[in-house]
Amino acid sequence: MKINKNIAISESGFIFNPGTGDSFSTNPIGAEIIQLLKDDKKPSEIIKVISSKYQIDGPSFEKDLEDFYSQLRDGSLTAYE
Amino acid sequence: MEKLRYERPAIKKLNAGLMNKFGTRTEYAPCTHIDGVAVKDLIKEYGSPVFVISERTIRKTSQNANRAFKTRYPKVQFAWSYKTNYIDAVCNVFHQEGSWAEVVSIFEYQKAIDNGVPGNKIIFNGPEKSVADLEQAVNNGSFIHIDHFDELYDLIELTGRIKKKAKVAIRVNMDTGIYPMWDRFGFNYETGQAWNAITKIMASEYLELEGLHSHIGTFMLSTQAYSIAASKLSDLAVNIKYKYNKAIHYLDLGGGFPSANTLRGSYLPGADVIPSIDDFAEAITSTILNYGYKTEDLPLLILETGRALIDDAGYLLGSVLANKRLSDGRRATIMDFGVNILFTSFWYEHKITPAQEFSQHTEDMVMYGPLCMNIDVVRQSVNLPLLNKGDQVVVHKVGAYNMTQWMQFIAMRPKVILIDMDGKPHIIRENETVDTLRSMERKPDYLKKFKL
């Protein structure tokens, strides 16, 4: 899954998609993941980063990451591959 | 380095200007304690889900209702509506606060007697009273509120046979401007049926007409309807005085005051739309006081308030079983409690709050119960923080009707805990187990074995 690199994201988690004019808000961990996606990190790398920084194990986080991807797709924040 | 607290990543679309139908109400201020007791400790000790009742809130609510009426009218008596919540410990808090008992079945009647309520402080309502039930009530000097002519004839026959006086009232139904009209209980006012019943009672040797009763509906939002009920009952009382020179001892206006819950489909939270207990008290008492009774004939005012006195005191604590995403993109959260024990989620959009601290980020979700049944929806749409599996929530204002109308369906019914005035929890009802059910079932011998 690839993020649409045109989207703007602020430190507070405010997201703006200039392509559609939609805005979103995300929580700090969401913002962090979007940043990792923008840096072209693979899911396995993201899981490693997050599970070493937060109180969550890899498999549990993977489930939430999948769900986050589907939220990004729902919001048309992903790029066509 | 210590790891940071984890929160599931989430994203929410911001609809500038447009207000989401459900978006105005966020309920994420956490409720971590009930009367000083930590929610997480209650769940740890008593399991999840678990009902919790605050004795402090019951007493406070009951005292406030008494104040509202007694500061406006000289003779007031509350009678606890057993069916609203008939766990003995709950009933006895009300009895300690001075309430009589109002029952609608012989089972509830027996509960009241067992709790120590004197027979002459029990009001026996409802359409189902067998001759044996009536006899017990007559012998105990209870107030029998007659629902239909068949019951009236049963009573005339019974009292004539045992040669004992029965203290009776009739339930009167009437048009109070509220539709649908509850005309299935009691005798109708407008058609003259009520007066007809009164005439029969006055003509009978052993029936003593003590009062007039109405219960015009439940979750009533109109104080005006109570004024109308009070004036129609007063009209009957004054006519009885005129025709028979008999002063009626009491008017019983029943229950029906709303609690601060939000009705399903209502755009405004319940607390913003319901009249206060003082508004109801004012409507009822001013109608009676201005009706033209002689001071010495002023009737006792009885109230059978149920939900308005107990809803606030009840909480349901539960935990998240799972999260999922529905095909239309909505988030769904599955709780360990459902409509089996939270019957009132059919009527109310219950306020639900998390029991632990969260960040400010929230999301809309459907909240489901654990039953493998499509109807098991606790909230169609609720805005809550990002709940994870195992997180705990508190459902508010669930004290009325749930602990009596709950059903043993798919899952067992949980414990009920009362937190006393000193903040000490007590189990007041045990949870069911498989043994509870086993003890009731019987297997014929020929069905004991099979081969598969």
Ligand SMILES: Cc1ncc(COP(=O)(O)O)c(C=O)c1O
């Ligand atoms: C006769 C009677 N009295 C009192 C009540 C208590 O009503 P509520 O809980 O609406 O106050 C009921 C409930 O329906 C009732 O049927």
